[in-house]
Every structure is written in structure tokens, then in C-alpha cells.
Amino acid sequence: DAKTTQPPSMDCAEGRAANLPCNHSTISGNEYVYWYRQIHSQGPQYIIHGLKNNETNEMASLIITEDRKSSTLILPHATLRDTAVYYCIVRVVDYQLIWGAGTKLIIKP
Amino acid sequence: EPEVTQTPSHQVTQMGQEVILRCVPISNHLYFYWYRQILGQKVEFLVSFYNNEISEKSEIFDDQFSVERPDGSNFTLKIRSTKLEDSAMYFCASTPESSYNEQFFGPGTRLTVL
Numbered sequence: 150d151a152k153t154t155q156p157p158s159m160d161c162a163e164g165r166a167a168n169l170p171c172n173h174s175t176i177s178g179n180e181y182v183y184w185y186r187q188i189h190s191q192g193p194q195y196i197i198h199g200l201k202n203n204e205t206n207e208m209a210s211l212i213i214t215e216d217r218k219s220s221t222l223i224l225p226h227a228t229l230r231d232t233a234v235y236y237c238i239v240r241v242v243d244y245q246l247i248w249g250a251g252t253k254l255i256i257k258p
Numbered sequence: 259e260p261e262v263t264q265t266p267s268h269q270v271t272q273m274g275q276e277v278i279l280r281c282v283p284i285s286n287h288l289y290f291y292w293y294r295q296i297l298g299q300k301v302e303f304l305v306s307f308y309n310n311e312i313s314e315k316s317e318i319f320d321d322q323f324s325v326e327r328p329d330g331s332n333f334t335l336k337i338r339s340t341k342l343e344d345s346a347m348y349f350c351a352s353t354p355e356s357s358y359n360e361q362f363f364g365p366g367t368r369l370t371v372l
Contacts, residue, residue, distance in 0.1 A: 192262070192349050192363030193301060236301075245314055246361070248301040 152176065153237045158253040167224040169252050171237030174218040180241050182213060184222045186233040187251070193236070196222065232256045260284045262364035264350050270370045271340055279335045279367045281350030289353040290333045291361060292325065294318070294346040301349070307333065340371045 154172040161167040173182065184196040197204055197211045199220075204211045210223040224231055236251040263282045271277050283290050292304040305315040307325055324336045333352075337344055347368050351361040 187301070190295075190347060190366070192351075192365050193361075194363065195360035198360070245303040245306065245316065246301075247303065250300055 152180075152239050152247065153249050155235075155237055155249060155252045157250065158255070160255050160257055161224075161227050163229060163256050163258050164226055167227040167231065167254060167256070169222040169224075169235050169237075169254065170219065171222070172219045173237070173239050176217050176239050177241070180239045182211065182217075182220050183238045183240055183246065184209070184211065185236045185238065185246075186231075187236070188230075188233040196235075227254075227256045229256050229258065262350055262352055262362050264348075264364040264367050266367060267365070268368045268370070270372065273342055273371055274339050277337050277340055277369065279337075279348050279350075279369070281333045281335070281364055282331050283333055283350065283352030284354075284362055285331070287352035287354050287362070289313075290325075290327070291351040291353075292335045293349045293351065293363075295349065295366075296343075296346045304335070337369075340369075342371050345369055345371045 152173055152175055181198050181200050183198040185193045186196055187193045197206055197209050199211045199213055201217055213220045232255050234251040234253050236248055238246050240246055265280045269277055290307040293301050295301045303316050305319045305325055306313045322338045326334050347366040349366045350364045353359050353361050
């Protein structure tokens with residue numbers, strides 16, 4: 150079973166920051182936090198990953214709490230094309246990605 | 259930008275028939291994966307493949323499933339005798355030299371078993 154808990158759905162206004170929370174209270178020291186998204190039954194798309202430091206790339210920022218029990222994915226300026234299901238996954242290197250149900254993010258004009 | 263490709267995009271087959279789903283991973287990638295997603299459900303890991311052998315597989319990946327990298331470019335998933343419950347989207351993914359890097363997914367093959 151997935152080791153993460155995410156809200157089933159969220160709305161965000163276009164142009165605003167979308168903040169997607171994830172709880173992973175049982176995370177182990179060697180597990181990374183990954184975020185992927187899936188736009189309407191297309192192949193999943195990698196967004197970002199991190200171990201304990203905050204990370205930023207051209208798509209998003211990942212904020213991991215100091216105790217590593219939760220994280221937040223931030224899409225700084227959401228567009229309609231960001232409407233998708235967002236998956237938070239914890240994973241040990243070399244092991245499989247275990248997917249949960251994700252958060253369905255709807256960006257509204 | 260290089261991408262993972264999968265063929266066919268949609269495969270319809272009769273129960274009990276064998277199917278082969280094909281994937282062309284990104285050319286310099288070394289780790290390969292198959293996932294499936296039953297309609298409306300979550301993505302499920304099937305198998306990972308590295309250095310010409312299976313490195314990890316899930317409970318779903320039973321004796322009816324096999325994977326092969328027959329040449330330097332293709333990566334295939336074979337289902338020997340399809341069942342109705344094998345109907346799903348099947349996604350192939352690949353990763354560069356380090357397996358903790360991002361996985362690049364293909365567009366998927368929709369398999370319908372009648």
C-alpha cells in the first residue's frame with residue numbers, strides 16, 4: 150500500500166500558487182519523496198523529488214518539513230494546463246514506485 | 259526532446275490470446291519499467307528491468323507475464339493468455355544510469371480484452 154496520504158481533490162485559481170500537501174509520517178531515513186502528475190490518462194510525468202532539503206526546478210518547488218513527515222508541492226503560477234492528478238510517492242532508491250490515489254487538482258479560470 | 263514511445267496505442271484481443279506490447283525507451287537509458295492502470299484506478303507497478311534481467315516485480319507480474327529486450331532499442335511486455343481483468347492502460351518507463359532519477363513514461367497502450 151501507498152505510504153502517503155493526500156487530499157482527494159483541490160481547486161486553485163489560475164495564476165495563483167497551488168499548494169498540494171502530502172503526509173508521509175512513516176517515512177524512513179533512506180526514502181525519497183517524489184511527485185508525479187498524470188494529465189487525463191496520459192503517461193505520468195515526473196515533477197520533482199527530494200530527500201530532506203527543499204528543492205526547486207522549472208516546474209515546481211518541494212518543501213519537506215524538518216521531521217520529514219510531510220511535504221508540500223508548490224506550483225507557483227498555476228495554469229489551466231496544470232489540471233491533473235498529482236501523486237506524492239515515497240521510495241527507496243532501486244525499489245518500485247508505489248502509487249496512491251493522488252490529489253485531483255482543478256485549476257479554475 | 260527524446261521520449262518514450264509505445265505501440266500500439268490501442269490493442270483489442272480475445273480472452274486467452276497472447277499479446278505483446280512494445281516500447282522504445284529513450285536511447286541512453288538503462289533501467290526499464292512496466293506499469294498498468296485499470297480504468298479509474300491507481301497506477302500499479304509490474305516489473306523493473308536492468309542489465310538484461312528483471313530486478314524487481316510485483317505480485318501482479320505472475321507466470322502469464324514476461325518481459326524482453328530483444329535488441330538494443332525495444333522493450334516488450336508479453337501476456338501469454340489474456341484475461342478480462344488484464345484490460346488496462348499499460349505504461350512503459352525508462353530511467354538513465356541512476357535508478358533514483360526521474361522515470362520518463364510513454365503515452366501508454368490501452369489493452370482491451372473481450
